[in-house]
Structures are given as C-alpha cells and as structure tokens.
Amino acid sequence: MNKYIQKKLIVKNRKRVGRGISAGGGKTAGRGTKGQKSRAGHNIPNRFEGGQTPLSMRMPKLRGFPHKSSKSKVIRLDQLNAVKGDILTEKSLSDAGLINVGEKYKILANGKTTKRFSSIDVPVSKNVSIILLERNIA
Structure with missing residues (x-):
C-alpha cells in the first residue's frame, strides 16, 4: 500500500513583482523601460495596426x-x-426516398408516370398539372 501513496505536488507561489530592487522583480517589473506597453492602462486592441489603416477598412464593402x-430539388x-x-x-415522397422532409422540391414534366393519384398536395410545374389533368389523374 505504501507504493501507492501520492507524492506531494510542488506548487510554487507566483512571484510578486514591483516590490523593490532587492525583491528580484523590482523597478520596471518585467515591463521594459519605455513605451505604451510599459505604462498603466496599456490595453491595445488586437486589431490595432500602429496607426496604419485597419484591414477591415481597407477591404471593399459587400x-x-x-x-x-x-435551388429546389x-x-x-x-x-x-x-x-x-x-x-x-x-x-x-419522403417515404419513397425521393426527398428529405423539409427539403425544397418541385415536380417537373420529365418522363412519364403510370400511377394515378386521387389528390396531389405538392408543388408541381405548370406542365405537370396540365398532364395530370388531361389524363384525369388529379
């Protein structure tokens, strides 16, 4: 059982910088000497390009x-x-595997059908409606 005792995890405290020269992280506290990033409140947007016209403004508008x-099937x-x-x-139509439910579709007058339908509740082209009415299918 002694084999399985976990070792204590070593967790170091983070170093507190800017607490004097002898503390090991004093004076500039890892920020460098001068410049915008060394000052307080230096948050610059990621899209900032140093005064150059931003990419979003250089691109043409849609x-x-x-x-x-x-397109309809x-x-x-x-x-x-x-x-x-x-x-x-x-x-x-979906049970026959011709369409998926909710898919846009339209029946066009290509080919011939041998079936007779008592009622039609789907979008059809003008030619199909004429063909079905002439054959007295609808």
Whole structure:
C-alpha cells in the first residue's frame, strides 16, 4: 500500500513583482523601460495596426442583397412510380426516398408516370398539372 501513496505536488507561489530592487522583480517589473506597453492602462486592441489603416477598412464593402434561397430539388414524373398509395404528399415522397422532409422540391414534366393519384398536395410545374389533368389523374 505504501507504493501507492501520492507524492506531494510542488506548487510554487507566483512571484510578486514591483516590490523593490532587492525583491528580484523590482523597478520596471518585467515591463521594459519605455513605451505604451510599459505604462498603466496599456490595453491595445488586437486589431490595432500602429496607426496604419485597419484591414477591415481597407477591404471593399459587400454590395447587394444576400441570396438566401437555395435551388429546389427536381423530381421527374417517372420517379413518381416509386410512391406508394394514391395520395401525393411530402410524406409519401419522403417515404419513397425521393426527398428529405423539409427539403425544397418541385415536380417537373420529365418522363412519364403510370400511377394515378386521387389528390396531389405538392408543388408541381405548370406542365405537370396540365398532364395530370388531361389524363384525369388529379
């Protein structure tokens, strides 16, 4: 058991500087002699470049408006054959693995579908809506 007794950790007290010449850290107390950093209250911002025009002011400003809208995922008509059931909703598309829930998407008139849907509750292009109405699917 004596093997496992922990040794005392050596913790030195920090040296108090600026307490006289004989104390070992007196007079300038490790700050050097002159200059802004040797004075009291010398906090300089990290971005300060010594009077040179700061980088943030040298860079050109951004113009225009941010483009927040992302592209919609395209679903072709022939991919709708994978949808189970006769109701076309976002959930049925995600169950078929065509989209992720919350993802932007739109059904375009590429290819042909053999399925008939009783109701459609998803965004479709104008051509798709015409095709589905002509075939009396919707």
